[in-house]
Amino acid sequence: MEGASPTASNRISQYAVDLRAKARAAVASTCDWLLSHQHADGHWCAELEGDSILQSEYILLLAWLGKERTEIARRCAAHLLKQQEPNGAWTQFPGAPIDVGSSVKAYFALKLTGHDAAADYMVRARNAILEAGGADKVNSFTRFYLALLGQIPFELCPAVPPEMVLLPNWSPINIYRISSWSRTIFVPLSIVWAHRAARDIVEDVSIHELFIRKPEDWPELRCPGLEKPAGLFSWDRFFRTADSGLKLLEKYGLRPLRKRALRQAQQWMLDRFQQSDGPGAIFPPIVWSAIALRTLGYAEDSPEIQYCLDHLERLVLEDGETTKLQPCKSPVWDTSITLRALAAAGLGLAQEPTCRGVEWLLSKEVRVPGDWTNNVDCEPGGWFFEYENAFYPDNDDTSMGIMALADQLAAANITLEVHPGETLANTSVVVGGRGIAEQLAGSSAAMMEQAAAATRRAVAWMVAMQNKDGGWGAFDKNNDAEFLCHVPFADHNAMIDPSTPDLSARVIESFGRLGVTIESPGKLGDTVRRAVAYIRANQLSDGSWFGRWGVNYIYGTWQCLVGLRAVGVPANDPAIEQGKLWLLAHQQACGGWGESCETYEDPSLRGQGSPTASQTAWALLGIIAAGGANLAEVVHGVQYLMDTQREDGAWDEIEFTGTGFPRVFYLKYHYYPIYFPLLALAEWNRATARS
Template structure:
């Protein structure tokens, strides 16, 4: 066991950047390559070297049956296939090639281009393949609506908001570059675009009818398009200026708008539509941010695109795993990483202030994204800092008061290196201040139902999921049990429990009630940000235990029983992304190191560290570990948007198994599996 932990710890240390952070590849699906190629074609750069490298990567992602999917074992995704086919054709791939014929046949069999989603329609319209009129209306005037109005932009999730604003500019100004004469994909159409089916969010197909939100928004869509046709848009100039300024205001201190690929891409189109020159600093900045998301494989002459980068997330989880393995803040390399994390604390106000009156605090996901701190990274950062200090013999303890003014954080210490007493004191002061700000911010971000969303408070207007362009299944950012449990886990590590008095105690009790109310009858919880019920159940068990919920509580017992029940014969756990669409597949799938680690951690939290299930899981991780301390993992276990977009975090297979093994080694007196 000791050798296994050392191997992985040493491997992670070898991957640490000079600045102190860790950041692995964040892998999405083929649409990242396709959409970039479509942007290049719109900019008439599809013959460039980078276009050829990206198209080669896109072709490498095609499966033997000619299709593309959202994740390796997933079913055909029609939007991915149409965009990939179009992108390949634009970059010079002959439609008579076998792989193109296979793709075309599969697309037609699956419903043709007629069945693509709203974003794909927008790309097709941008390049002159279909009329823009069959795309959903995206009126820029919406930015002018006040916050109290039910349809203002801050009722949308932050990621939808950052995409909506540049798209609204494009919808209004229509910067179409018609490539239909040079490159048409009419061969993928079954019906004329005017007869394509209506767009709906996955799972909302039945919520139809005249006197429904679906009916209301479809009527509104037609009305907006009628006004557009008659040029009845008196506020258009003002709205476009507001949209332009909104984007520009969010680019400083950020890796592009929202620090994610889609809004950065559409910002380029929006700026160009507004008349910006190719050499304008705003346009060049967007291209530069996309360039930073590229990973070049010179051996194969390919380039792939990441949806964003994950340094804060990767670094905080690595720090937690390293702390569990015995590497604390008294080690110079851990200290450097802590300093880097502290440098990424959010100190400016962002979009979240539209619903919250609170001083800034917390952390974001990427290198820079000051406008959009999130609860997940904030909770992980709080725990990483606390655990790192703990390994150095120092801990922070929160004493909740009835208000933030009388909530205090005290330091407990049993050792401080004499030779670095001043440095330790300065570090402790920085961590204490950041912790207090993050706790206050996190508590104020709690939703009315007791849970937390990722970026905004009370962002739960479900009627917005009925708008025609909501078919990316990410229109709102409501509470989720996995995220809510992680927040209270961070509180629990600081000494705030469900019986604590004061404001923070009230926050925790409300969250526990929310998590209890959202447990399924079989004992599992839904996982919004990781695949899926294994992720959710692990996190809920850990969070509940951290705030002192009795391990005899039926809620914890049922959760542990569910995890044990879906353990595979090998001792591993695995779950497919398909479980989001088909709950009958919950807890079922190809075994993975990351999901096995989650299950082990959940069972340890439930008091099952000496159970045969945990021992079998530990043996599986030990037996499948490679000589360099890593594990292999092909399935995607990260969730971007359920049923729409999934992720492979390339470090999930490393730091989560390390965290599980090191946690078990500390909890158990057993030496079984020693290597």
């Protein structure tokens, strides 16, 4: 403040002191809110909200089972009406343009549950769908639902041959070359495709009025963002030719391996029912597994089908007069971030609630092999996202779990550190500390040992999961066969699971929390250095980074700044400076930050959107990590969070700031506007106290 008068400087200093006092009060209020929402066994889990397809696809499943007029179907239909936009459409997130597939499924679900096609809301829906191109423009998954209910022939769905489960791992095309979420859908869907068990419905509830052209004249299916290539050879042409060839073989019954393939697909699916909240622990594969089992001849009251239906029912939430479904549940994720935020606020293992949270998190460590073992040789470790999903731990939850343990221990003056060796075999994780550490060592020695062992396994697992480009994907290693995105079935835009900068930065952030840096020796140091090179290479020219798992460039830039700084990249590094400047340039006049899911469709909109508590918190955390805690813009952002905080300590947020599949499916994490602002305010308090 060069040139400021002593009186002005005193006013500024007093303002800073007052603001920090208010921030501490805001932090305490949010801590109280979170502690009041903790489950009895120690964990946290908020609602995870998706779009209308969850209700409509559930109704379509019920309709295929002959239960479209049940009470739960009626209540789901009522929720669809709540989600309808004023123009009659259904969208991927609030305020988005029409999504034709979502709108067609919602309209069909409403007709099936008895809604009059002449009703005003149905007329508006029909007009919106036709204006957007009609049912002709739906994606492959919607086509399968339409085929199941007799609206189009199965031949117009992409080929999903069960014989693919027979292909060995060394084959360029096999089920382990596609992403885990696609794999858990593909296998049951291949059984459905082979049996083609359609239910005929009465004409009164058909949706042929939404067809502009005959279904056989509908456009080709293609992954969003991919154009039809020119030239004699392309992967697009190759897979369309293969699709036609498979359907021709099907037509003439030339499928000598079909029985063997169906047996193996069935067993593969049933094996993944174990230690899981349903196959894949997410909504789509649970639905398709129920349908697949029924087509295989399982009775509806069989334990296997009831297993699927029961897990779908666990995703149900009652909402007044309506019913909605979640795509899955997020307890490990919510618990890990909550524990980190509480630790930043000073609530560590010395407090009974957070101690219970740590015990619960440790109980969810993965200790059995999963699909990842097909190309990774490593002891099982890490964490998954849901209550149970042992086949599918992921790098995101694993890195967040490590940081939750480290932060909770640190809040109790206990260190959790990696001592890198030349190889992972002679790398150790040790627990140490002073003060309260001695008190805990007597009563919680077993927990300390468990935390250290779980951390060692998690670190080794993530090192083994690093991709050849230096980054990390979510569930698999080197799952980056881009040519598979040209398969007609791949139009859900999630066929592969390649490295992404946001997730890669979170992994190295977790390593940094354990004391690993770009200067560390041995295997761990090499792992971090390769990751830093990958993150640098993926920084955009304007200084931002893409966010695969959160919306979007604000999310990616925050995480990359925090990750790079955690492993010792200095604050004056050009990459850090550019990322910080990009965030500062996109602060809004109110002091907050916001960005829309539309940025996945149109990157020129990056950094723009209605300000939200969660995205403001991400921006603040990124700038603070980059050394900007005392900037006026940060103070303004902190003030924005405090001005918008509710009296009960939480924040309101209607926007979707989570990403499922870019351009296809988005998420609203109901705790994002709670624990991320808490983490940002607590970190700002700590950073400014030091300075």
